[in-house]
Amino acid sequence: MKRGVNMKKITVTILMFLISALVVAGCGNSSTNSGKEAGESSGKTTKISFIHWRGEDVKVFDGLIAEFEKANPTIKVEMNVFPSEQYLANAQAKLLDGASGDVFASFPGAQFGSISKAELYAELSDADFAANYSPNLLAAGQKDGKQLAFPYQLVYNQPIYNKTIFEKLNLTPPNDWEQFLQLCETLKKNGYIPIAFPGADIGPGQFINSMMMNNNTDEDIWAKVESGQAKLTDEWFVRTLSQFKELNDKEYFQKDSLGTSKDIAGSLFAQEKAAMLATGSYMMSGMKQQNPNIELGLLAPITVAADQAVYEGIHTTTFMLGVNALSKHKDAAIKFLAFLSEKQNAEKYANGTGQLVTVKDVSYKTPELQHSATWMDKKTRFQPRYLIANAANEKAVTTSVQAVIAGKTAEEAAKNAQALIDQNIKK
Known part of the structure; x- marks a missing residue:
């Protein structure tokens, strides 16, 4: 009988010990997670x-x-x-x-x-x-x-240019569309590709920003397009596409520009075969690494008359x-x-x-x-393409640029792109 009492005491003692251990362990876990990450505490x-x-x-x-x-x-x-x-x-x-x-x-x-x-x-x-x-x-x-x-x-999402080539041919960044076309023609006649255009990947999405910046200066234009208040078949966008087509038809882009990637276009520019690269300031360092002797600047095509231009370039x-x-x-x-x-x-x-x-x-x-830092003092516009909220609509816009370079008319390419946006509006 005495032995049974002792066994009960031992059992109770063991149970109390186990409960105390569990309580302590629980408090420890709570402390680890109270407001601090486990690694820090x-x-x-x-x-x-x-x-x-x-x-x-x-x-x-x-x-x-x-x-x-x-x-x-x-x-x-x-x-x-x-x-x-x-x-x-x-x-x-x-x-x-x-x-x-x-x-x-x-x-x-x-x-x-x-x-x-x-x-x-x-x-x-x-x-x-x-x-x-x-x-x-x-x-x-x-x-x-x-x-x-x-x-x-x-x-700055606008073309890089080779300062040495420009100085050699006595060229300066143009102030209007006619001057830009004359600049490209002079470069072409002197054996240079006027514009290395990476049409296979980033080119359409980059170059369209400076090409449209003065054709439509409304900061809300893409919101209006996506809500149906404006259309890509409107005059300003058709004109933008027609100017892309003009650059292509006059052979101011390299051959097979739609098959040219960013890296290949960059190589043409770094090797000084092309005088401009239609990308942005983010590629200047890479071009300098490929050709340490190259002298670089930034410009943006002005697609309207000089007195109608509101913006000098594009920033992002x-x-x-x-x-x-x-x-x-x-x-x-x-x-x-x-x-x-x-x-x-x-x-x-x-x-x-x-x-x-x-x-x-x-x-x-x-x-x-x-x-590049000097452009902080110029009148630049935030990259319009990034104001397209719907990725499918953005794709329709950049694809329309590729379409005119592939041979479609500006009106046809704009109509097809607008049809895609109309479908997205209905969704």
């Missing part, structure tokens, strides 16, 4: 994912990431880079499980609109590092009064950095974004990649960047 490493499309920036980002990790030893950054077309198509899907793209880049316009509609941007309106940016360059990353992303690059604030709303490591992701937003780090990025940035007071070292 335990000293373990937190790994964050950084995704973007700029393969040419990898070396510079590798250096910046190494500096960030040295300053933040409990955070590791894994960078993944995808081709731009693939990134446009698949980036949003990669963000959906929260495991990829803790920090991610996005394009302004349709991609930004789609990702923000899916509520995949963490709001950054109150971020301290916002003060590092030029306020007038942040609008592309804003929606409904909230700062969802920070545009990191300032790009792009490579918009945001934090995934579904990220499990938001604190670490924001730390990395804050690091990239510091002036000294933005300066390293700018001079290492040859890109202008939206961070204030950055000092630019190369002649190409210094020349």
